[in-house]
Structure formats: structure tokens, C-alpha cells
Amino acid sequence: MLEQELKxxxxxxxxxxxxxxxxxxxxxxxxxxxxxxxxxxxxxxIREISASVIGMLLYMYLLFEIPFPxxxxxxxxxxxxxxxxxxxxxxxxxxxxxxKLDLSVRGQxxxxxxxxRYQAALLDSVAxxxxxPPFIIxxxxxxxxxxxxxxxxxxSLAESILPLSMNLKIGTITGLxxxxxLIIWLNKRAASRDIKPILEKINIIQDEWExxxxxxx
Amino acid sequence: MLQKLEINFEQVLEENKHxxxxxxxxxxxxxxxxxxxxxxxxxxxxKSFDGFKGQSTINTWVYKITINVCLRSKMKLDKTNQKTDxxxxxxxxxxDEEIDTFEHENFKYLKACISTLNETDxxxxxxxxxxxxxxxxxxxxxxxxxxxxxxxxxxxxxxLDCIASKMK
Numbered sequence: 001m002l003e004q005e006l007k008x009x010x011x012x013x014x015x016x017x018x019x020x021x022x023x024x025x026x027x028x029x030x031x032x033x034x035x036x037x038x039x040x041x042x043x044x045x046i047r048e049i050s051a052s053v054i055g056m057l058l059y060m061y062l063l064f065e066i067p068f069p070x071x072x073x074x075x076x077x078x079x080x081x082x083x084x085x086x087x088x089x090x091x092x093x094x095x096x097x098x099x100k101l102d103l104s105v106r107g108q109x110x111x112x113x114x115x116x117r118y119q120a121a122l123l124d125s126v127a128x129x130x131x132x133p134p135f136i137i138x139x140x141x142x143x144x145x146x147x148x149x150x151x152x153x154x155x156s157l158a159e160s161i162l163p164l165s166m167n168l169k170i171g172t173i174t175g176l177x178x179x180x181x182l183i184i185w186l187n188k189r190a191a192s193r194d195i196k197p198i199l200e201k202i203n204i205i206q207d208e209w210e211x212x213x214x215x216x217x
Numbered sequence: 218m219l220q221k222l223e224i225n226f227e228q229v230l231e232e233n234k235h236x237x238x239x240x241x242x243x244x245x246x247x248x249x250x251x252x253x254x255x256x257x258x259x260x261x262x263x264k265s266f267d268g269f270k271g272q273s274t275i276n277t278w279v280y281k282i283t284i285n286v287c288l289r290s291k292m293k294l295d296k297t298n299q300k301t302d303x304x305x306x307x308x309x310x311x312x313d314e315e316i317d318t319f320e321h322e323n324f325k326y327l328k329a330c331i332s333t334l335n336e337t338d339x340x341x342x343x344x345x346x347x348x349x350x351x352x353x354x355x356x357x358x359x360x361x362x363x364x365x366x367x368x369x370x371x372x373x374x375x376x377l378d379c380i381a382s383k384m385k
Binding site for chain 1: 223226227230231234235238239242255259260261263264265268269278281282284285286288289292293304305306307308309310311320323324327328335336337338340343346347348356357358359360364367368371373376377380
């Protein structure tokens with residue numbers, strides 16, 4: 001068979017389906033889809049930032065309300081950590097959405113590889129920025145709680161919520177340790193189950209692109 | 218301005234819709250159908266349309282987006298791999314197969330042979346079958362023309378051998 005015949009078979013395949021497009025209606029649908037995606041991104045961003053903002057407000061209240069110095073110090077550290085999380089998540093999103101589909105295929109693969117490596121590193125390193133720092137801060141917070149009577153401090157709501165006795169402190173720290181261990185495990189699992197297989201696939205395709213390159217071999 | 222953009226978009230889509238659909242029909246794998254992939258390509262073209270800088274021809278630019286969307290779908294990079302609601306403004310009408318069963322059969326053989334190729338070779342062969350020059354293929358893929366020539370020599374032989382054996 002001649003190559004031209006192959007090309008003819010290929011181009012004639014277009015006749016297996018008639019495609020008709022109502023452009024004005026399509027543009028409305030495309031814009032609606034675009035708006036829907038942007039709205040979903042906005043809602044997700046607001047939800048994530050709100051969680052950190054609520055955390056900051058709570059610790060600001062505790063910073064001014066609680067008299068124990070170590071606990072107040074931990075509250076201040078918590079506020080700083082929540083601010084850091086907001087910045088870190090925003091930076092990671094900016095990095096993640098830089099997918100330019102009008103790059104060359106090779107360029108697009110390199111772009112995707114870099115984005116996936118960044119995502120994998122972010123999930124793999126969650127212990128160092130999302131789990132261990134707040135765990136240590138929370139330990140300082142809990143261990144810093146003293147006897148309210150010694151500071152002439154009365155706040156029935158705070159007293160009923162805060163772990164003031166040693167048994168409650170040990171229980172709270174143990175619970176927190178399990179909670180943060182779970183966060184580390186879930187993120188590491190997401191990195192190895194969701195991101196790394198894609199990264200491997202990208203690398204396989206990149207190797208395929210480079211194959212047969214005479215200048216390589 | 219917006220109206221001009223819409224007119225250009227309509228023109229680009231009309232000129233390229235069959236090419237896009239052909240490529241989508243090669244890359245679509247269950248549960249994704251060519252129509253779903255076609256819709257995603259159209260969406261991505263619209264999304265990037267305003268940013269087209271004219272550094273390459275518009276057709277080359279459309280091919281870049283089509284191949285990139287198809288490859289991303291194969292790598293399951295997009296959540297759009299899951300079936301989504303189709304645009305009501307795009308209608309696909311299958312042509313009666315009895316019109317030319319011979320051509321249809323040949324296309325099925327060609328498609329089966331292309332499916333034996335890896336992702337990279339598939340991308341190159343669909344561009345080659347669309348009669349693009351090595352220069353255009355180079356611009357779309359980012360490979361040098363020499364590199365493409367070496368690859369194409371091997372891919373063409375593989376494809377022709379496969380088709381010949383199927384047609385026996």
C-alpha cells in the first residue's frame with residue numbers, strides 16, 4: 001500500500017460523522033462552562049482561606065484572653081502558622097494552574113512534569129510544613145495551660161473546653177499526635193497513588209519523544 | 218472586538234472540526250468517547266483563543282492544543298476524563314456506513330494499526346497523515362525536523378506492515 005493511500009483513508013474518515021455546530025449557542029455554553037469553573041475555583045479558595053482565617057481569629061481571641069505566657073506564645077505562633085498556610089496554598093495553586101496547552105507537545109510535557117513534581121514534593125513534605133509545626137505549637141499550647149486561680153482568671157467557657165488537668169493534657173496531645181500522623185499518611189498516600197503514576201507516565205512519554213534522536217546516541 | 222473574536226473562532230472551528238474529530242477518535246478510550254474529547258478540545262481552544270499570538274499559523278496552533286488535550290486525557294491529567302454533559306450546540310450525526318463500506322473497513326484497519334503504536338508515535342503519525350510538513354510537525358511537537366524524519370521512517374514502516382497484514 002502506498003503512503004498516499006493511507007492518507008486518503010485517514011482524511012476520508014471524516015465522512016463517518018457529520019459535525020454541525022451552532023456557534024452563537026456554543027459560545028454561550030463555553031462561557032457558561034468557563035464561568036462555572038471560575039466560580040468553583042473561587043468557592044474552593046474562599047473555603048480554604050476561611051478555615052485559616054477562622055483559626056487565626058480563634059487564636060487571636062485566645063492570645064488576648066488566656067493569661068498563661070507559654071500558651072499565649074503558642075497562640076501567636078499559631079496565627080503566624082495559619083498565615084503561612086494561606087500563602088503556601090496560594091503559591092501552590094498559582095504553580096499548579098500554569099498549564100499552557102498551546103505550548104509544543106514537548107514543552108507541555110516538561111511543564112506538566114514540573115507541575116507534578118511540585119505537587120508530589122508538596123504532598124510528600126506535608127509533615128514539615130502542615131503537620132509537625134502545628135503539632136509542636138499545639139503541644140506548647142496545651143502544656144502551657146496552668147491553674148486559672150493562680151492568675152485570677154475566670155472564663156467558664158474556656159475552662160470547660162481547655163484541657164487543664166494533666167490527664168486531659170496527655171489525652172489531648174495523644175489525640176493530636178494521631179490526628180497529624182493521619183494527615184501525613186493521607187498526603188503521602190495521595191502523592192504515591194495519584195501523582196507518582198502520572199509522573200511516571202509523563203517520563204515514559206518524554207523518553208519516547210527522545211528516542212530515535214541521532215544526536216543522543 | 219468580542220464579535221470579531223467570535224467570528225474568528227467560528228471560522229477556525231469550521232475549518233478544523235474534522236481534523237480535530239479524527240484525532241479525538243484515535244485518542245478516545247472507554248469511557249471517554251471522541252465526542253467528549255472533541256468538546257474538551259473546543260473548550261480549550263476557546264479558553265486560549267484570546268491569547269493566540271500568531272507566532273505559528275492558526276492551524277498549527279489548533280493541532281498543538283488538540284494533541285496536548287488528547288495526551289493529557291490519556292495520562293488522566295484532567296478531571297474532564299470523567300464524562301461531562303455535552304454541549305447541546307454540537308451535533309454529531311453518523312453517516313450511513315453503507316455509503317462506502319470499503320472505506321470504512323480500511324479506516325478501521327488503520328485505526329487498529331495506529332492503536333498498536335505508543336503515544337508519541339501516534340501523535341506523529343496523525344499529524345503526518347493529515348499531510349503536515351516536517352516543519353509544521355516540528356513546531357507542534359518541539360522535536361527537530363531531523364529527529365522527526367528518523368522517527369517517521371520507523372513508524373511508517375511499522376504502520377504499512379500492519380495494514381498490509383490486516384488487508385490480506
